[in-house]
Amino acid sequence: MSTTTPADPPAAPPAATSAPSSPGTPPPSSLDPEVAARLRRTSDGLVAAVVQEHGTGDVLMLAWMDDEALAATLTTGRATYWSRSRGELWRKGDTSGHVQHVRSVALDCDGDALLVRVDQVGPACHTGTRTCFDGRDLGALDVATADGEPGDHP
Template identity: 50%
Template sequence: MTFDPDTLKYDDKGLIPAIAQQEGTGEVLMMAWMNAASIARTLETGHVTYWSRSRQSFWAKGESSGHMQKLVEMRIDCDRDCLLLIVDQTGPACHTNRRSCFYTAVTAEGEAELMKPMA
């Protein structure tokens, strides 16, 4: 049975949030947006391709940095309006050169940086 991306629930711009999680460790790496075409490309190539809202174009993760995301598994949440991408991440996932985009902790006292950029 072939998967049809049109069966998902997209926002008014035709986008769906996608959370990337490292295979094996469960580490949450990043969140980005996908549309039906980027989902189809990802499934076709095995290389995660997002939709860049700022550039209004496809964004194949790692195409300029070399920090690729190989798709291991794609999951759909119960409401069909969010994706979980289990990936094999090469190098940092964040454009700040950190392993994860979620490197700032927030408490009542303020913010604290949890990880430094990778060397």
């Protein structure tokens, strides 16, 4: 089958009367409508994505997805997010080379969080650490190993 379709008319722009994006009514995307219907998005139209390394179980980072990012993540094998700082789709690794190959994606019980299991190439964090949490412990009281009572936290 030919991969080019010459003389196709350009896609029509969205009608001027179409509703602006608002909570609960995301813009049309290539996401499976059955999956889209299960999402409970923030007011920005996003769902949190917990990213876990498949081989080690380590939590690598927390990112955000809009419907289009989730559709790309589910169908292309490459973890794709919505960059809140840049305001654009962000296919992880396109700039850094630190690609994430998707192993599985699950949605949580109330539809507002995704668990994305990946094979990570290189460090996951833009600072160069392996995960975004490495070396950033807040020193919680560990009740399993501490002798102290609550309040004894140094």
